[in-house]
Amino acid sequence: MTSAQPLRVGMVGYAFMGAAHSHAWRTAPRFFDLPLQPQLTAVAGRNADAARAAADKLGWDSVETDWRRLVDRDDIDLIDICTPGDTHAEIAIAALEAGKHVLCEKPLANSVEEAERMTLAAETAAKQGVMSMCGFSYRRTPALALAKRFVEQGRLGEIRHIRAQYLQDWLSDANAPMTWRLDKSKSGSGSLGDIGAHSIDAAQWVAGQSITGVSALLETFVPERPLAGDLVGLGGHGDLSGDAPRGKVTVDDAAIFSAKFDGGAAAGAIGVFEATRYALGRKNAMRLELNGTKGSLAFDFEDMNVLSFYDAAESPDAGFRKIFVTEPEHPYVGNWWPTGHGLGYEHGFTHQVVDLVTAIGEGRQPEPSFADALQVQRVLAAVEASAANSSQWQKV
Numbered sequence: 001m002t003s004a005q006p007l008r009v010g011m012v013g014y015a016f017m018g019a020a021h022s023h024a025w026r027t028a029p030r031f032f033d034l035p036l037q038p039q040l041t042a043v044a045g046r047n048a049d050a051a052r053a054a055a056d057k058l059g060w061d062s063v064e065t066d067w068r069r070l071v072d073r074d075d076i077d078l079i080d081i082c083t084p085g086d087t088h089a090e091i092a093i094a095a096l097e098a099g100k101h102v103l104c105e106k107p108l109a110n111s112v113e114e115a116e117r118m119t120l121a122a123e124t125a126a127k128q129g130v131m132s133m134c135g136f137s138y139r140r141t142p143a144l145a146l147a148k149r150f151v152e153q154g155r156l157g158e159i160r161h162i163r164a165q166y167l168q169d170w171l172s173d174a175n176a177p178m179t180w181r182l183d184k185s186k187s188g189s190g191s192l193g194d195i196g197a198h199s200i201d202a203a204q205w206v207a208g209q210s211i212t213g214v215s216a217l218l219e220t221f222v223p224e225r226p227l228a229g230d231l232v233g234l235g236g237h238g239d240l241s242g243d244a245p246r247g248k249v250t251v252d253d254a255a256i257f258s259a260k261f262d263g264g265a266a267a268g269a270i271g272v273f274e275a276t277r278y279a280l281g282r283k284n285a286m287r288l289e290l291n292g293t294k295g296s297l298a299f300d301f302e303d304m305n306v307l308s309f310y311d312a313a314e315s316p317d318a319g320f321r322k323i324f325v326t327e328p329e330h331p332y333v334g335n336w337w338p339t340g341h342g343l344g345y346e347h348g349f350t351h352q353v354v355d356l357v358t359a360i361g362e363g364r365q366p367e368p369s370f371a372d373a374l375q376v377q378r379v380l381a382a383v384e385a386s387a388a389n390s391s392q393w394q395k396v
């Protein structure tokens with residue numbers, strides 16, 4: 001038994017992300033020494049039976065049918081927001097004002113205006129020791145964290161090119177259902193905010209540079225889809241019977257954009273980004289490649305335990321070296337399995353909890369902060385503005 005003080009968590013939402021977060025809250029203290037001991041105190045969802053079933057399955061002690069109850073409860077220290085983007089601002093601001101720490105899924109909000117209000121609330125709360133973080137979980141993939149370490153060690157030199165792709169294919173089927181991710185009023189945007197936001201955050205974080213301007217193109221390939229019924233997840237089929245109603249897709253299916261980065265004292269990199277859920281055969285190809293004056297790095301989540309590194313100081317025919325990121329000295333890895341045994345998608349969420357709880361315990365601002373996530377939100381808005389204006393260059 002640990003003697004650490006409890007950190008009593010109330011989670012809102014319990015679908016895909018709620019399940020990933022629940023796993024992380026349970027697992028983190030079993031593999032890492034944390035200054036506070038997470039407790040899965042309550043989960044909130046509007047449907048009492050479904051929320052109860054989720055609580056039993058995912059390991060939560062109690063259930064609420066209104067998230068406001070979590071915010072009001074004295075036995076909750078942190079609110080974990082795993083709901084669609086249209087609810088993030090209201091829940092996060094109410095929680096912060098009630099003195100609860102907040103973990104909020106990405107993208108932070110559905111608009112820059114909401115993200116600004118959330119950031120203001122976060123900065124005000126931080127002065128009282130109440131912390132907040134946005135869930136860009138890929139930062140916690142060991143190979144990407146190692147990539148950042150290499151950049152900080154100067155092993156790439158000055159970064160010239162940043163190439164980021166996030167390729168999935170779960171919407172390729174025109175009969176995949178019309179879930180909330182395809183409804184702009186709920187999700188804010190489509191591939192752009194759902195997966196492109198991860199690429200933007202990861203690229204800026206690994207390179208240590210911010211995007212200053214973009215030129216973009218957005219496309220919606222399938223304008224209507226069968227209504228989802230009770231379906232909330234990815235893929236599957238809606239109601240395909242006869243004249244069953246179809247819903248209008250109001251978000252982008254794919255986004256591409258070029259970008260200019262701010263390199264500080266050095267010349268900034270130029271970047272290309274692509275986010276789509278129509279790349280047949282690509283399941284979760286979250287890829288990032290950086291080319292610098294001394295070397296290059298390449299990562300693909302479909303081979304997530306590998307970081308490829310090209311070192312220009314070596315003989316050119318040495319080519320890219322594949323680093324199997326499973327050594328104890330690699331980020332996060334030492335707390336898991338013996339050398340060579342690899343990690344998966346869920347570990348990013350576990351590491352996210354580790355970093356969040358450690359920062360809260362030490363009274364530090366966790367990263368990415370709401371301010372960091374607001375900057376990503378500004379890039380998303382600039383991409384949309386450019387695409388709406390014939391791809392004209394748009395400053396962030």
Ligand code: SOE
Nearest residue numbers: 016168194195198234277284
């Ligand atoms: C769906 O595209 C999704 O589940 C995203 O919402 C997640 O953020 C990403 O990690 C995996 O893909």
